[in-house]
Amino acid sequence: MSAVIKVENLTYAYPTSRDFVLKNISFEVQRGEVLAVIGPNGAGKSTLLKSLNGLVPHFYGGRYGGRVIVAGHEVLKTPISTLSTKVGFVFQDPEDQISGLALTVWEEVAFGLMMLGYPREIIEERVREAIDYVGLKGLENRSPFELSGGEMQRLAIATVLAVKPEVIVMDEPTAQLDPLGKFEVLSVVRRLAEEGATIVIAEHEIEDVVYFADKMLLLDDGRAVAYGDAREVVAMVDELKSRGVDPPSVTELAHLLYRKLGVDASYPVTLEEAVEVFSRLLGG
C-alpha cells in the first residue's frame, strides 16, 4: 500500500483567529483506507479536512506550517482547481454543495465535470454511473431542492464520485440528517469503503463510522491526541470520554464490566461483535 495522504506537522491559524486551530498534526492515509477524524465540536476536524483539498490555506489564508501531500501534490504549492480532481469534498450541509447553476439532479452531478472541461460523452457516462451508485436513479430530472435531506446528501456524494477523485473527504455528512437519511448516506459510504475507496470522514458520533473505519484520529483543541487502528482508538474509552466523545455503547459496556466487575472480555466495537462477545461471556 502507498500513502495517498501524508500530513507532516501541520499547524494552522485562520487570519481572524489568535490561536492555532491545528497544532502539529501528522498522519498518513494509505490507498483504500478509511480514516475517521473524531473529536468534540471545535476540535479542528473541519479545518483539517479543508487542508486536504487546499481550501486551507489557499481560500482562507492565515498562518500555515508543515506539509500536506495529497496524491503526490503538495497542497501548499498546488491550486485548488488541480486538487479538486484529486480530492472530492462532501460538506456537512448538502445544500452548501449545490452549485446554484443546475436545475436538475442530472445537471448538478454534471456541474463539476463541466467546470473541469471533461468531454460531453464522458460527462454523460459518469453522471449516469454516479447517480446509479448513490441510488438516485429515476430522480434525474428532479430539482435538487426538492430532494429529502438524505437524497440531497447522496446527490452531493454523486457530484464527488462523478469526478472520480483519488480521495473522498466527508465533513460530518450525516450531521444534518434524520435517522432515515443518515442510514441512506451511511450505506453509500460503507459500500464505497468496502469497494476500496480512500476516504477521510469527520464524525461526531463514533458509532456511525466504526463499522467501516480502518484508522481513527482523535482531535481535541487542534491536537491529535490519539491516532492509530480504529479498534485501538475506540477501546480508549476513558480518553474518549474525557475529550467529550462518546465511544460506542457496546464498547463502553465492556469497559465498565471490566472496571467495575473485573470481567475481562475483548472490547466489541459493533453491535454484531457485542452479541458474539457477550453471548460467549454468558455461556450462550
Add this chain to the structure above:
Amino acid sequence: MSAGVSLLKRAAVETNTLVQRLDGRVKFLFFIWATLLAYIFYDPVLNLIIIGFTLALAAYAKVLKPIALTLAIIIVPWILFAVPILSLPLGFPWNKTVIGYIEIFGRKYPVYLEGLGWGFTWPLRIAVSISTALLFFLTTNQAKLAATLVKMRLPFKAIYVVIAALQFIPLLAREAEVITQAQRARGLRTDVGILQRVRNYLAVVIPLTLTSLNKVQIRAIALESRGFSAPVRKTLVYETSFTRLDYVFLAGMAVATAFLAWVYVTYGYSPISHLPWVWAG
C-alpha cells in the same frame, strides 16, 4: 411557504411545451421588444393586448399561476392607488379634460381623462415588463440559458452571477421567512405603527444580511472545491441553436413590429384609447 417563495419557485422542469423549447435569446428579445412597445405607445389597451398574449403563452407553458399572481400582487394595488390620485383634482398640471364627476362624502369631484389614462398606462407598462420577463425566466432552463450566454461570449463568472442570482432569490426569501418567524417567536412585533415596524424589521434584516454573507462564502468554498476556477474551457452539456420555431417566432415579431410602426405613423402614439399626451407620459 410564503407568497414570495411560491411566486419565485421555478416551474416544474419536466414541462416541455413550445414556449419552453423557444431559445432563451428569443424570449429575452420578446421581453425587451414588448417593454419598448409599451413605452413607445401610450395606450393601456395595447398594453392589455400584450399582457393578454403573454398570459396566453404562460398558460400554454403551464406557468400562468406565478405570473398572474405577481401581477395581481403588484399591479392591481398600484392601479387602485394611482388612478384616484392622478385622475382627481389634486393639482396635477396635465389634468384638463373632465370626463365625469364622482361623489365623495357628499361632494362632487371632477374626474380627468389625462390622469385616468396615465393612472392605468403607467402600471400596465410595468405589468408588460414583469409578465414578459417572468415568462422568459420561468420557461428557460438555466443550464441552457448559461449555454446561450456563453455563446454570446459573456465571461463565465458574469454568467454565473446572473444565473446564481436567479436561483438564490427563492432561497433568500425562504431564509427571510425563517428569520422572521424566529424573531416573531422571540417577541418581534409587526402589529405596530409603520415607523416602529420599519425599526423592528432591522431585527430581521441584520441577521439576514449576516446569514447571506456566510452563505455566499460557503457557496464560494463549494464552487472552488468543484473546479469552478479551473483554468480550462468549460464544457457545456447543452447546445443552443435556433430552430424553425425560433425563426417563426422572430418572424412574427418582425411582422408585428412593421404593423405597429404603420399604426404609430397613421394613428399616433395612442391608437386605440386616443389618450391625450401628458408631460410624464
